[in-house]
Amino acid sequence: MRSPRKFLPLLLLPVLALAGCRQDMHDQPRFKPLAKSDFYGDLRSARQPVDGTVARGQLHEDTYFYTGKVGNLFGDYMPFPVNQDVLTRGQQRFNIYCAPCHSRVGDGNGMIVQRGFRAPPSYHTDRLRKAPLGYLFNVMTDGFGAMPDYAAQIPAHDRWAIVAYIRALQLSQAATSADAPSGQKVPSEPPVFQGDPPSGATAPELAPQASAEQSSGASSTNQGEEHK
Amino acid sequence: MQIFHRSSNTISKATIFAVIIVASVALWACIQLQRSPYVTYAGVARPQPVPFSHQHHVAGLGIDCRYCHTSVENSHFAGIPPTKTCMNCHSQIWVGAPLLEPVRESYRTGKSLVWNRVNDLPDFVYFDHSIHISKGVGCNTCHGPVDRMPLMYNFASLQMEWCLDCHRAPDKYLRPRDQVFYMRYEQPTSAKPVEVDGTKYTDQRELGKYLIHKHNLRTPTDITSCSTCHR
Numbered sequence: 001m002r003s004p005r006k007f008l009p010l011l012l013l014p015v016l017a018l019a020g021c022r023q024d025m026h027d028q029p030r031f032k033p034l035a036k037s038d039f040y041g042d043l044r045s046a047r048q049p050v051d052g053t054v055a056r057g058q059l060h061e062d063t064y065f066y067t068g069k070v071g072n073l074f075g076d077y078m079p080f081p082v083n084q085d086v087l088t089r090g091q092q093r094f095n096i097y098c099a100p101c102h103s104r105v106g107d108g109n110g111m112i113v114q115r116g117f118r119a120p121p122s123y124h125t126d127r128l129r130k131a132p133l134g135y136l137f138n139v140m141t142d143g144f145g146a147m148p149d150y151a152a153q154i155p156a157h158d159r160w161a162i163v164a165y166i167r168a169l170q171l172s173q174a175a176t177s178a179d180a181p182s183g184q185k186v187p188s189e190p191p192v193f194q195g196d197p198p199s200g201a202t203a204p205e206l207a208p209q210a211s212a213e214q215s216s217g218a219s220s221t222n223q224g225e226e227h228k
Numbered sequence: 229m230q231i232f233h234r235s236s237n238t239i240s241k242a243t244i245f246a247v248i249i250v251a252s253v254a255l256w257a258c259i260q261l262q263r264s265p266y267v268t269y270a271g272v273a274r275p276q277p278v279p280f281s282h283q284h285h286v287a288g289l290g291i292d293c294r295y296c297h298t299s300v301e302n303s304h305f306a307g308i309p310p311t312k313t314c315m316n317c318h319s320q321i322w323v324g325a326p327l328l329e330p331v332r333e334s335y336r337t338g339k340s341l342v343w344n345r346v347n348d349l350p351d352f353v354y355f356d357h358s359i360h361i362s363k364g365v366g367c368n369t370c371h372g373p374v375d376r377m378p379l380m381y382n383f384a385s386l387q388m389e390w391c392l393d394c395h396r397a398p399d400k401y402l403r404p405r406d407q408v409f410y411m412r413y414e415q416p417t418s419a420k421p422v423e424v425d426g427t428k429y430t431d432q433r434e435l436g437k438y439l440i441h442k443h444n445l446r447t448p449t450d451i452t453s454c455s456t457c458h459r
Contacts, residue, residue: 100290100295116320153313
């Protein structure tokens, strides 16, 4: 009966091996972006720069590019040349950030408006067709009325691309058959999008017609209670 | 005199095999445990300060991923939206809802909402969202059907073998760039081909090979090298 004692230390091996399992490499003493920190009072590991800091590339010398204003007036020109790439980018960004409220055609009847947000004006009014480009840019940058500002979500160059796209949208929605190249037939019905919408977002699921009527009745009474 | 009963012959023979069987079953159980949601948390919704529903915001309202996760295309980090992004809509919608009180409190006081990270890679992995987006890896390839997740959970195990599955053969998963944020994207079949640059693809491998060439993907040898993900 000598051998079992001899092998007793072997039994300890798995225990020792398990004791070696630590999470030090998994959880290193560094912060992932926006991680919680117990060191600072506001629990943020991401620190705000000191007031007045101007990081490289953030000195906004070109005031028109960042405000849409020349002096106190709105400018009516694009700060960079517009080509097909700019318009495509503008369309994509418009469909991501603006279409939830303004809708993809810009009539101000987007999904969020249908859910109770105050309806924005349609782009296809005389006032907004004549609005200077800098005005559109300024509304995105500083917000207007119920609309919050989008300066943090959309970089300035993309905001200008959206401005260009909105103008293109206004032109297209007010176009007549005279604007089309001769011989091209102008469709009289709105286009039907097949598959994915242009931004690549997932299209909202529409409820079947019969149940949609029922549920819309139910949701409107719910909203009535909400407003009390 | 006989020391051992005659059944000892059978028992000793059986024991030799039993040890092997028991040991391999134990090993198999350990491996399965390591890959199970008990360890990886795959499919397990975490508690959050607000029960935010991706299903409602993505499938119900059609809001693009990038509306909130603004830095996903040009940063390694997709970005957790600041409370202000929530208030873009919720300043007027569901203004009295008790569930949203933590959001409004955060907006009033300027204190951050403390969300619990769901897709948490080990700290020795240096993952970058932007490169995956620009090479054509769809959001839901890794994050799963986010548009059908009332509460967020991680879809994949996030273990290395799962990463390598794609890094060894990216053509199994790549999709056209304009479909990356589309949650209902389906890989091409002969019934539903996917069209890229004027060519209709009916086979994922062919489409993948074309996209690898188009987007200049590095070779599997390069992207399975240790230092691709570990520094």
